[in-house]
Amino acid sequence: MTALRALVFDVFGTLVDWRGSIARESQAVLSSRGVSLDWPAFADAWRAQYQPAMEEVRTGQIPFSKLDVLHRRNLEVVLQEFGIRDLDEATKVHLNLAWHRLDAWPDVARGLQRLRERYRIAPCSNGNISLMVDLARRNGLPWDAILGAEIAHDYKPKAIVYQSAAAAFDCTPHEVLMVAAHSNDLAAAASAGLRTAHVARPDEKGPGRGESAPSVPVDLAARDLLHLADQLDALH
Amino acid sequence: MTALRALVFDVFGTLVDWRGSIARESQAVLSSRGVSLDWPAFADAWRAQYQPAMEEVRTGQIPFSKLDVLHRRNLEVVLQEFGIRDLDEATKVHLNLAWHRLDAWPDVARGLQRLRERYRIAPCSNGNISLMVDLARRNGLPWDAILGAEIAHDYKPKAIVYQSAAAAFDCTPHEVLMVAAHSNDLAAAASAGLRTAHVARPDEKGPGRGESAPSVPVDLAARDLLHLADQLDALH
Numbered sequence: 001m002t003a004l005r006a007l008v009f010d011v012f013g014t015l016v017d018w019r020g021s022i023a024r025e026s027q028a029v030l031s032s033r034g035v036s037l038d039w040p041a042f043a044d045a046w047r048a049q050y051q052p053a054m055e056e057v058r059t060g061q062i063p064f065s066k067l068d069v070l071h072r073r074n075l076e077v078v079l080q081e082f083g084i085r086d087l088d089e090a091t092k093v094h095l096n097l098a099w100h101r102l103d104a105w106p107d108v109a110r111g112l113q114r115l116r117e118r119y120r121i122a123p124c125s126n127g128n129i130s131l132m133v134d135l136a137r138r139n140g141l142p143w144d145a146i147l148g149a150e151i152a153h154d155y156k157p158k159a160i161v162y163q164s165a166a167a168a169f170d171c172t173p174h175e176v177l178m179v180a181a182h183s184n185d186l187a188a189a190a191s192a193g194l195r196t197a198h199v200a201r202p203d204e205k206g207p208g209r210g211e212s213a214p215s216v217p218v219d220l221a222a223r224d225l226l227h228l229a230d231q232l233d234a235l236h
Numbered sequence: 237m238t239a240l241r242a243l244v245f246d247v248f249g250t251l252v253d254w255r256g257s258i259a260r261e262s263q264a265v266l267s268s269r270g271v272s273l274d275w276p277a278f279a280d281a282w283r284a285q286y287q288p289a290m291e292e293v294r295t296g297q298i299p300f301s302k303l304d305v306l307h308r309r310n311l312e313v314v315l316q317e318f319g320i321r322d323l324d325e326a327t328k329v330h331l332n333l334a335w336h337r338l339d340a341w342p343d344v345a346r347g348l349q350r351l352r353e354r355y356r357i358a359p360c361s362n363g364n365i366s367l368m369v370d371l372a373r374r375n376g377l378p379w380d381a382i383l384g385a386e387i388a389h390d391y392k393p394k395a396i397v398y399q400s401a402a403a404a405f406d407c408t409p410h411e412v413l414m415v416a417a418h419s420n421d422l423a424a425a426a427s428a429g430l431r432t433a434h435v436a437r438p439d440e441k442g443p444g445r446g447e448s449a450p451s452v453p454v455d456l457a458a459r460d461l462l463h464l465a466d467q468l469d470a471l472h
Contacts, residue, residue: 129404
């Protein structure tokens with residue numbers, strides 16, 4: 001790890017609790033319109049549209065579109081699934097921006113502050129720049145830059161997304177550590193030449209429904225970002 | 237100014253003293269190799285190559301290249317002009333990165349902290365992302381994101397650079413204020429639809445060789461970033 005110069009991070013699930021936050025935000029917006037439903041199930045259904053929508057970009061069926069745009073298209077599908085009709089445009093816009101109002105896991109702000117002392121840090125997320133900026137402001141995330149899908153004009157797990165992040169930091173892929181709570185993200189990053197660190201988020205998708213350990217080979221595995229910082233400190 | 241949502245900034249000259257810093261850094265690197273010369277003149281000569289190099293990108297003669305790459309090509313020209321030969325590669329690399337070691341004007345860190353309270357802020361510079369990151373770390377500049385030429389894959393004053401910065405923040409151009417010490421930069425930003433603020437840097441290119449006032453119509457004109465923050469506060 002001696003030549004490591006930068007750390008890039010998955011965000012949804014790894015740094016922020018998308019499921020609990022989307023459930024809360026959806027309830028806040030929709031319950032005042034008389035809607036009552038299983039809010040975590042609504043969050044899961046919205047998230048279930050995520051990969052298929054990005055796949056249309058990855059395969060070239062549609063041109064690159066910001067995740068906010070895909071989230072909005074997916075929202076229409078989910079509203080229909082749950083039988084929610086006649087929402088006005090302003091409400092839909094506000095509900096779609098629920099993805100800008102996600103809360104970070106408790107270790108994240110302090111962990112990033114520590115990791116930033118030794119390394120350049122940036123998100124390498126499929127979220128768009130403005131979404132990342134709003135999450136950073138809300139949760140006090142001290143990014144050096146916002147990298148990821150909108151810079152690369154494509155979506156993870158395509159190699160170009162990881163490689164563009166490294167290039168923006170003037171790093172070779174091997175000088176960059178990709179940090180994520182998802183083994184498939186880390187496997188793709190490793191294939192693109194990056195080093196990898198897994199962070200356990202065992203309750204990401206509900207109690208016990210998250211990765212408590214990686215299912216692929218990784219360079220480091222940590223309980224949270226503070227544990228990751230401890231491990232990297234120990235290498236110095 | 238009620239609908240203003242983001243501020244984007246020119247960097248070289250507006251936020252950082254490129255001339256004094258490049259003179260100091262060049263002297264630090266070259267004097268130990270026995271070189272003695274007029275260091276501010278060396279800085280001016282290097283900077284004189286800046287616009288012609290970017291013009292090759294803007295006109296499509298060469299593909300987009302990071303400013304670090306153009307600076308390096310320009311360095312070779314300037315070394316020859318000053319009769320400096322036989323520098324080893326590591327020295328040239330270190331000298332070229334002098335542009336990552338520029339000092340901010342005294343009002344900048346505090347001014348940006350204040351401006352960030354109300355608005356999203358980012359550089360909209362021709363400098364590349366890693367260069368902006370190093371200047372931010374050195375000088376404590378609290379950017380929300382790094383926008384500008386490397387995001388747009390073209391160089392100011394092309395309209396796409398200003399418009400890409402606005403789009404990354406989910407803003408219309410009119411919701412964004414471009415801040416610069418150079419009237420030509422502000423005229424181009426205004427043509428691209430942005431609002432404009434001039435900041436006086438009367439000594440940018442040496443004593444009395446900088447703009448103390450704009451020579452084009454602007455929305456705001458300030459003595460420094462703190463004065464700009466005062467003016468924006470007064471609108472609320």
